[in-house]
Amino acid sequence: MEDFLDSLNPPQREAAETTDGAVLILAGAGSGKTRVITHRAAQLIKLGVSPFNILCITFTNKAAREMKERVEALTPSGSQIWVSTFHSLCVRILRREIAKIGYDKSFTIYDADDSERLMKRTLKELNVSDKLFPPRSVMSAVSALKDELVPPQVYEKRAALNAREGVVARVYALYQKRLQENNALDFDDLIFKTVELFLSRPDALNAHQERFRYIMVDEYQDTNTAQYTLVRLLSKKYGNLCVVGDDDQSIYAWRGANIRNILDFEKDYPDAKIVKLEQNYRSTRTILSAANAVISRNASRKDKRLWSEGGAGQPVVVWQGSNEREEAEYVADTIEKHRRQQDWRFADFAVLYRTNSQSRAIEDGFVRRGVPYRVYGGTRFYDRKEIRDVAAYLRAVYNPADSVSLRRIINTPRRGIGDASLERVEEYAAESGVPLIDALADAGRILGSPAKASKILAFVAMMDRLRDLSNELSVSDFIRHLLGMTGYAAELEAQNTDEARDRLDNIDEFIGKAVEFERSADTPLLSAFLEEVALVADIDAYEAGADAVSLMTLHSAKGLEFPAVFITGFEDGLFPSYRAQTSGDVKDLEEERRLCYVGITRAKSELYLTMAVERSRNGQTTYNLPSCFLKEIPSDFIKRVYGKKMSAPMTDDFDNEIEIPPAKHQIGEFRQKIAIGNKPAGFGGRSYIMQGTPAPADNLGFSVGDKVRALKYGVGEVAAIAPAGADYEVTVVFPAAGEKKFMAGLSKLKKVD
DNA sequence: GCGCGAGGAGTTTTT
């Protein structure tokens, strides 16, 4: 009988069949990782493991959804396995068990913005200058501590804290106290508190160990210490842990991901079985070679080399133009050209960039050219002010202790409650340990004047009514009522501006999401909806359905693939980022290089690296050199294209590009001229200006019978030239090496006289 | 308490 594992290649099959014990699957980009995980899950079920006992942890909700669907397609009971992200897994555990560690199960999840607000207030309360201690940076320090599972009490007592760290310790302690009083958890807490639960309550741990007898973790290279510990705890009893990852795709060190988790897996699990998946099914050999060439420059990595049975495909196109406007137009024009000449769809293309702000120029260009696109990531839908406001109402209703949400909406829309009286009530609440909402209800006494308190009391009464209402209505109906009762919709309508109409539209969309949620959720409770709002990223909404070009950061692109990929802004100071390039720590540059590797390997058949000499950043014009990663790609794989006003590269950084004929001597002159003036702030001080000579002609510069020089074989005679797609295949006969075929665009064949 | 305008600070990447 045919086995469903027959569709796997030998290492894939080995990975899927190794069901017990610790397994590390080193899965290179495009090596069929998801296939292996899903088949492995199906195999477990086939062997008699209850799907109920299988846990699969992914990085994004989208990956989780896809995983679940694919397991289900393999085996009907696959739908019962638990597939979830770290964060939603922890929420589900904590909703049931958090009372054991001193929170109420109706806790609120604070996202980055909420956390920062609370941090700001904490700094203020402790009279710590937010100039010396920017909330953001204290927040990231605290976040890093939580990722490392260091609680405030431990950090405070740590020896050798300097003055600054001492302040951070005090702030951390109070911040955490306030979080708990608000019955709120920040993102990091979700993991941290789950670990805390398991460490302090062996019964809870044991129950979950029994439940999750087989555990799989995707994107293991991106786990931080807290997540690592969580996995370790859960898998300890049965030892059936399968992690899948690729150290070359570790791109979240800045968020606490510890690459050692994957590099040291064999040490942590001495009996672990290691399976390497090195056959790539996604990209052309040219793209793969470029990716391999780049990543091989990283020192600390597991040895592996992706290979493919696919064809060589097209060369990597490296385009350089004058500015980001031209870059956007080049991308748009190239896409249009493909659509005209070949059978491409918009959805076949992705435009990737290092920073979200780069999407702006691309979008402008696409709008001018009429290219449909979708931007993923960036400002999340749920991050818009109006959505946050409405969500804050929902959260304040659901969790009365949540003072961050309460404070956000107490005077939104304006209802005459000012900072002065609010601060007095807050102070009282903080000092006497009373929840803010209770203090507000007591405002008459606290302010010593019923008149001054009247507006506050009206607000409190409204919130009470809303709370009653929330128990009677569906989420979407409740939001509709809320918009009316609070006057929120009326205020926006009264403004009657384009912006206000936009916001109302967004709120409509939000209600639409609530309706959708009610249709699809098992339990359409307000709490579940709020979780979705807190934990769902935009990339999760990625669907291949609509025919539009995808725009997203390189980070967001991980796990996706596209027939054609543009990596834009391929410039020093941007990619790699200025910080990584100048920090002096090679680790930072190595992470950028991995990001580059991730970007390149998203492409199936065509890859474009684009760069502009001049680019506007924060309103300032900067002059950038090509990315240092460019010269790590052998020139054999590259075809160079220049923008209208460009001719030769403006820099000797292209040591893989030596044969641009006319302009070489001019470059030197220009460089001298330019080196004097416009020195862009903070970008290494080197700057260049372009010149006005036309791009090199596209013809080959030789014909059959000519003598040409090839880099590797010396001088030979051209025997034939044949069209090959957009390029030409040139056959050359060499005295020593014999007959060789070249792609004209790839090779550096040059006529000799 | 509110609205407006000036001034300052800040941007890598995100569950």
Added chain:
DNA sequence: CTCCTCGCGC
């Protein structure tokens, strides 16, 4: 360039 804060006058 853009978001946010602050200070001022009403």
